[in-house]
Amino acid sequence: MKAIDDPTLRAVGLTLVQLSRLGMSSVVVVDCEKKIHDSDSGVRRLAVEQADRLAAAIDGHGGQGARRLDNVLITSDVDKESRSSLKVKNGTHIINRNLILNPLRKGQIPIVVPVAFNSTTQTLNHIAADEAILALTRDFAGLRPSLLPESDPQVAAEKVRSMQKELSLDRIIILDPLGGIPATDRQDQSHVFINLEQEYDAIKTELSSLTEARVRVSQTDIAPQKEDEPPCTLTSSNPISAFWEAQLSFATDVESTQLGSSGIPCHASGQAKVHSQNLELIHDTLAILPPSSSGLLTTPQKAANFDRSSQDSFSTPGVGTRRQRNSLIHNLLTDKPDFSSSLPPSRTQQAKSIADQASFINPETFFKRGMPISIIPNPRISPWRPPSPTSPSISLADPRIDLPRLIHLIEDSFNRKLDVAHYLSRIENRIAGIIIAGEYEGGALLTWESSPNNPSAMVPYLDKFAVLKRSQGAGGVADIVFKAMVRTCFPDGVCWRSRRDNPVNKWYFERARGTWKIPESNWTMFWTTEGVEAGEGKGVFGDYESVCRGVVPSWADNKGVVD
Numbered sequence: 021m022k023a024i025d026d027p028t029l030r031a032v033g034l035t036l037v038q039l040s041r042l043g044m045s046s047v048v049v050v051d052c053e054k055k056i057h058d059s060d061s062g063v064r065r066l067a068v069e070q071a072d073r074l075a076a077a078i079d080g081h082g083g084q085g086a087r088r089l090d091n092v093l094i095t096s097d098v099d100k101e102s103r104s105s106l107k108v109k110n111g112t113h114i115i116n117r118n119l120i121l122n123p124l125r126k127g128q129i130p131i132v133v134p135v136a137f138n139s140t141t142q143t144l145n146h147i148a149a150d151e152a153i154l155a156l157t158r159d160f161a162g163l164r165p166s167l168l169p170e171s172d173p174q175v176a177a178e179k180v181r182s183m184q185k186e187l188s189l190d191r192i193i194i195l196d197p198l199g200g201i202p203a204t205d206r207q208d209q210s211h212v213f214i215n216l217e218q219e220y221d222a223i224k225t226e227l228s229s230l231t232e233a234r235v236r237v238s239q240t241d242i243a244p245q246k247e248d249e250p251p252c253t254l255t256s257s258n259p260i261s262a263f264w265e266a267q268l269s270f271a272t273d274v275e276s277t278q279l280g281s282s283g284i285p286c287h288a289s290g291q292a293k294v295h296s297q298n299l300e301l302i303h304d305t306l307a308i309l310p311p312s313s314s315g316l317l318t319t320p321q322k323a324a325n326f327d328r329s330s331q332d333s334f335s336t337p338g339v340g341t342r343r344q345r346n347s348l349i350h351n352l353l354t355d356k357p358d359f360s361s362s363l364p365p366s367r368t369q370q371a372k373s374i375a376d377q378a379s380f381i382n383p384e385t386f387f388k389r390g391m392p393i394s395i396i397p398n399p400r401i402s403p404w405r406p407p408s409p410t411s412p413s414i415s416l417a418d419p420r421i422d423l424p425r426l427i428h429l430i431e432d433s434f435n436r437k438l439d440v441a442h443y444l445s446r447i448e449n450r451i452a453g454i455i456i457a458g459e460y461e462g463g464a465l466l467t468w469e470s471s472p473n474n475p476s477a478m479v480p481y482l483d484k485f486a487v488l489k490r491s492q493g494a495g496g497v498a499d500i501v502f503k504a505m506v507r508t509c510f511p512d513g514v515c516w517r518s519r520r521d522n523p524v525n526k527w528y529f530e531r532a533r534g535t536w537k538i539p540e541s542n543w544t545m546f547w548t549t550e551g552v553e554a555g556e557g558k559g560v561f562g563d564y565e566s567v568c569r570g571v572v573p574s575w576a577d578n579k580g581v582v583d
Contacts, residue, residue, distance in 0.1 A: 513549025
């Protein structure tokens, strides 16, 4: 918190005031890191000072102002012994929620200082900001210690409903100078969107393994290096390491300062731990909130819609620059990230501001509890390869596949009846795999198609891409499925076709590496494979075109003949 300079803090205060005017109330938790040699009283005093500093920044923009709260939390050493995997139980909870609700009802912005009265030792102690946020989240969700399963179920359920009617917690926001969670498949960038149900464990493991690798490197560096010995290549070979090393000029002298996550010095060796704690905090809070709630991890500068480079450009005579939209307000109004997570990195680079690219940071990651993804077969265990006598393709009769629900998904998405018999016959012995999102809310069926021009070439082909009507445009279902297809199943590329008048084509154009309107047909061909366009009708390009031209539609209305 103390590393946020005054101009940025004033701009953050303006953003919070603007949100309040839009009817979106905020409760802010300040985070002051406790270092090894700091006394508890010293950290408490610093936390109060930083809370007052933020309150002054908010009060400077008019409105009802802010109110510092340093007496709302209580903790017990006994309670900490019993915890559930969802962090429903914990040693810290709210003394009286009216201490927070009363300022909110007056239009004020409560600023919670992370200090709690310990009922066991009868002392006032500094606690981690993460612990305070979890306590607030549980209370806002109606999960008070006295209403846990030990209570009468009917009475507890009624009290929970009553508490939930008083307010709803829609968003968990963390401000951290490091920005979003780094992504291994997007060098110098972060995850745009994380579907926690699907990706949490894998990302957590990545961050943990990299932390361990850095510890081993630090230990190895103690030994002197020979003059003719090449330098360690861990950084250059690991995208996340490269990401962090690139940020050193930005983060070396900056501490992890957040309005809502435990602080750890952001030198290179500690960045993985900071990212991991941010990820864990948002996972734990969203796990006890309704599925509609979401999380956002962004930088103070992004939340402030403020950076010096943009200020400099405004001051240049004769140069007019459109003011950037405030991404925090945009996110709260739309419940979506700044741009789609399924866009290729080259497209998101174009969407980023010059200042963001210069600092090697993709400023934010958007989180949803999301939905599980089923990929059959699992490409991490059985990579998707063309069928062979020793490795035949899967069948839709596979017990892992619910064929009636799959057919319903396709028919509902396309608003057409499928000729099931013809379709099953056409894709028999050709299926590369199937991706299913949630309870058949979306999915993709991919096949291996032989090229009429080159029978020995097996072309990876997206045969069906479907999202239920009720899920279209909501929850990022299409993004989740598409991202799984191009980054997990077919990272080297895939092709597909769509009718020229298909309204979804704009979405496809944004995600494809290349497109081609197939002559003398009603089809547009798309692909994500690199270098296809160099073929000019030959090679891979020719194979793709012949497949997209030749696949016979399987609709019961037989309208495919006009294509």
